Amino acid sequence: xxxxxxxxxxxxxxxxxxxxxxxxxxxxxxxxxxxxxxxxxxxxxxxxxxxxxxxxxxxxxxxxxxxxxxxxxxxxxxxxxxxxxxxxxxxxxxxxxxxxxxxxxxxxxxxxxxxxxxxxxxxxxxxxxxxxxxxxxxxxxxxxxxxxxxxxxxxxxxxxxxxxxxxxxxxxxxxxxxxxxxxxxx
Amino acid sequence: xxxxxxxxxxxxxxxxxxxxxxxxxxxxxxxxxxxxxxxxxxxxxxxxxxxxxxxxxxxxxxxxxxxxxxxxxxxx
Numbered sequence: 001x002x003x004x005x006x007x008x009x010x011x012x013x014x015x016x017x018x019x020x021x022x023x024x025x026x027x028x029x030x031x032x033x034x035x036x037x038x039x040x041x042x043x044x045x046x047x048x049x050x051x052x053x054x055x056x057x058x059x060x061x062x063x064x065x066x067x068x069x070x071x072x073x074x075x076x077x078x079x080x081x082x083x084x085x086x087x088x089x090x091x092x093x094x095x096x097x098x099x100x101x102x103x104x105x106x107x108x109x110x111x112x113x114x115x116x117x118x119x120x121x122x123x124x125x126x127x128x129x130x131x132x133x134x135x136x137x138x139x140x141x142x143x144x145x146x147x148x149x150x151x152x153x154x155x156x157x158x159x160x161x162x163x164x165x166x167x168x169x170x171x172x173x174x175x176x177x178x179x180x181x182x183x184x185x186x
Numbered sequence: 187x188x189x190x191x192x193x194x195x196x197x198x199x200x201x202x203x204x205x206x207x208x209x210x211x212x213x214x215x216x217x218x219x220x221x222x223x224x225x226x227x228x229x230x231x232x233x234x235x236x237x238x239x240x241x242x243x244x245x246x247x248x249x250x251x252x253x254x255x256x257x258x259x260x261x262x
Binding site for chain 2: 013017021030038122145162
């Protein structure tokens, strides 16, 4: 097995989006997710000497991030009583006595996997984007995720529109190939 | 008739709703006669729907710069 090493200088460029996407799904708040990512990087720096090189950099950072997410939930639930699990019994007349039946998951529902699947899809896409050449990835993210208009991107990056569309085309083709391997066939 | 290269550009524009009506008509006619572009255009549409479904989010460049600076501060 090859041993891995850490390159903190490149962390933000390489993993910030991936980690952010991971965190934002779990805490559903962009500001908190941003703080968590920042804390993750700081904690990573602090404990860099404990890094044994057994896992890839990203896996290692994700495992720190997971801890940070748990810490976050501990913190907001630390006030006594907030941590209690509350169950509300629906006291409408129709449901008289059907308490147990109501709590059972609908066996015919196909919706509950959607959240998990979309989450994994998001990670898969970010993973693929991170494999693109830097410029292409940047253009694709600006266009697809942030939805910035063609004109604005061209001004900001000082390229012309046909140049932009070529980069979009290349990144989309590469993404299709990558997702074909890492996700269901598209 | 338009070339496959042009068709690909229009196809990409169409994914971001930036193709004009005339361009879309040209693309449709091209797809009718070109098997490769028809496959590509379908895949492209799937990619768009996947990206929508995943509700992707990321950090802006300025936020990243701020992060980098904070990291640098702690290192030094």
